[in-house]
Amino acid sequence: MVSYNIAEKIRVELEEMIRNSIRGAQEEGELPPFDVPVVPIEASRDRSHGDFATTVALTLARSARMAPRAIATILAKRISAPCGYVERVEVAGPGFINFFLNRVWLEETLIMIEDAGTAYGTSDFGGGARIQIEFVSANPTGPMNVVNARAGAVGDTLANIFAAAGYQVSREYYINDAGNQVDVLGKSVELRYRQLLGEPVELSPECYQGDYITDLARRALDERGRDIASMSDDERRNFFKSYAVAEILRMQRESLRNFGVEFDVWFSEKTLEDSGADKQVMEILDSKGLLYEKDGAIWFKSTAFGDDKDRVVVKRDGKYTYLLRDLAYHKNKLDRGFDRIIDIWGPDHHGYVARTKAGVQALGYPQDALEVLLLQLVTLYSHGEQVRMSKRAGEFITMDELIQEVGKDAARYFFVMRNIDSHLDFDMELAKEQSQENPVYYIQYAHARLSSIMRQAAELGVKYVPAREANLGLLAEDAEVELIKKLAAFPDEIIAAARDRAPNRIAKYALDLAGMFHSFYNSYRVLSDDRELTAARLVLANATRIVLRNLLGILGVSAPERM
RNA sequence: GCGCCUAUAGCUCAGUGGAUCAGAGCGCCGGCCUCCGGAGCCGGGUGCGCAGGUUCGAGUCCUGCUAGGCGCACCA
Incomplete structure (x- = not known):
């Protein structure tokens, strides 16, 4: 697979430089012998600290028994800059090694985005591992509510993120049609x-x-x-x-x-009952000596796998408990060959996490085969007032009503914009607002504006010059450089969102990127009398539009060309 | 009583494996359209719940406490 991650390429190169420095310094006795460590390379947060930096000298201080700053100085001295992407190297603070890069990587970034198009942002981080994500799985006893909607948006966005990060993803919905x-x-x-x-x-x-x-x-x-x-x-x-x-x-x-959420598999609980899968789980647990009888019920010794108490699997009336059925379901999922299965549950089910994981282990699967994400609840606000809901009385705002009210795009964005661990306050008026206060419109507006510029260019007969042929060195304003760096960080951002199971990061990144573009737009004109500069800025505008479109795609939000 | 989640600016929230972060938006005040979409931009200032600990260094990790939310079934 082609890699479209420039930051990764640079990290590999910088790490190699540092590792060579360490080896060289050791050979010449400047540093004592120790195993050459993994060298962490991170994008600098502050421009004055260069583009990338490493803290390796700080972490080496102990094993080398030397002052971190001295180590950093030795290592930095051995790097012959300028070289490759590196313009110069400096030692700063207690021992940071800062890398200042030349413009090559910025220009490569724009070329890469143009080449990749809709594929920009994808990576092979996941290495094709099979990952299954089960979410929503609402009881088939009534219409979907707003919590189901949040789960739908979060689960689908996460699945999109995993797919972009190089995993094979399957979306599954468990139908609780028994019981x-x-x-x-x-x-x-x-x-x-x-x-x-x-x-x-x-x-x-x-x-x-x-x-x-x-x-x-x-x-x-x-x-x-x-x-x-x-x-x-x-x-x-x-x-x-x-x-x-x-x-x-x-x-x-x-x-x-x-709502833009489609599942690959709809799995019926009833089929587990019909196929005797639950009975089979009983047999496995029994054969491992993990079952015992007490008070007329049959218990699973889940404490053997870290649960805080044992759990009933067969009730006194002879029926299986939900847990047993759920273990049969998870066994079924794991037997389908996924490397990792992820469940998204509501916080009210957190008590089931330990026992389900215990069961999965008892059935012979690795401890981390199952991962449970607990998604916090949602409170709707309308005109500053909390919208009270009572399911029992049949008084609640359904998912359909909410989407009809605020629109699919706003709903999808709002549901993922907070950390999944955080309770979500959903402001319905804000979601409907068509102004900069509404992040969805702010982002979509950036995309529409960019589309408009591209249209204008075409109407004016300005020919689009491909990135490779344009004079990208003209993109030298701060706003332009910062914008390109932000674009370069996109693949890493997706990887981080996948790693942390944090769809909100993508929502935030999109907002930041839109902001940087709007800022650039207000200071500089893309289309001007200067043909060369216009061509270069069109490349930048096009790249920004591609990234915004890819971002919105991951979020399940439309990318309008006009608003 | 036990468990999970949360606590960062007046409000809503970001802060990625500790360092080179205290940030954004809103609100408030003041600016920017003979110019590609003003649904936009620029400027103005206050804060990491409390107490310890680990470390060269802690919103970030550990412990305890306080406050809030949600759970703690032989229901699903």
Whole structure:
């Protein structure tokens, strides 16, 4: 795979320079013998500290038994700059080695972006490892809520990030279509159906009360008429159960699709039951001596794998617990050959993390095969007031309503803009705002502006000169140099977001990049009488637009050419 | 009682494997369109919850505390 990561290329080169310096200094006795370490090279945060820097001298101080600054000086002296990308090297502070680069890497960055196009930002960081990410997996008992929406945006964006970072990604949705809740669902719809027929029945308190239940009952009545009523009790119960689940699932899938979220696999819990997969898990645990009976139930010795207490897997009534079924599911996932499986759960499920991981280990998989991300909840605000919701009473804003209200683009961006560990306050007015206060519009506006410039250029008959042929040395203003550096950092930003499972980093990076462009735009004209400068700036504008478009693609937000 | 998450500017939040970070936006005040889209830009200032610890160096790591959120089922 072609690498489009200039920063990586530079890091490799700089690291090699330093390692050679260390070896050379050791051979000549300037440094004592020790194993040559991995040399960390990082982009400098402050311009006055060069473009890249290493702290290797500081970390070496102990093993070399020398002052870090002395080590840095010895190493820096051995680097013959200018050379390659390096203009000059300096020692600073307690022992940092700062690298000041020449313009070559900036110009290569622009050429690379133009070559790569939509592929710019991708890398082979993941090495093609197979990663599966399961998210949303809402109960099929009602419409999607805003927390499901956040999970959808976060999961899908993360999946996009993984794909860009060089992983093979599979998106999966677990359908909780077995167990008590779907029985209750079926019963709820059945009772509403009978009410529609005029029967004097009441919904019991555990039933789902929302209007959608009545809608489902009415639809069943429209489609199937009264013949459902003449079924046997068992038949009718099963009919409503499967009818309701299928219909709700269809609605959920539609909601997600409207939100730009599509899954590779929809996995039914019921199939685990039907195939005896849960029973098989019991046999494995039993054969390993990890089961025991107590108080009429069967327990899994999860404490043997770090859980704080053992867990029931077969209830006194002989039924399997959710945990057991979930272990069967995770076994199924791991048996499909993924190198890593990631679950996104709500914070209310955090108690299940330790026991599920214990189970995965007990079944013979590596400790880190399963990774659970706990995504914090969402509070909607409207006109500064918290929007109160009660699912039991059927009073809540659904995912569909929210998206209809604020739009898909704003919703997707808002849901990922915070750290997943942080509770999200979602300001509906801000999401709808069409001004700089709204980060989504701010970013999209930058893209539209760039598109407009490219259009203008075409209309004026200004021919686009490819980066290789343009005089990129003319892009020397601070605003231009900073912008190019930001563009150069894009592949690393994706890698960092993948590594940290942090989609918010991409949202932030996009905002920063848009800001840098707007700033540049206000100070300098792209299209001018100076043909050479115009050509160079068009290359920069085009590169910026490519990166913004790729970023918005990862976020699942549209990149409009006009607004 | 136990567990997970959170605590950074008046507000909402960034701060990537410690160092060469205290930052952005909003709000407030003042500026910028004979010029590619003003849905834009520029300038103005205050802060890492508290207490210890590790280190040459701590918003960042460790411990304890305080405050807030969410959990702690033989429910799913």
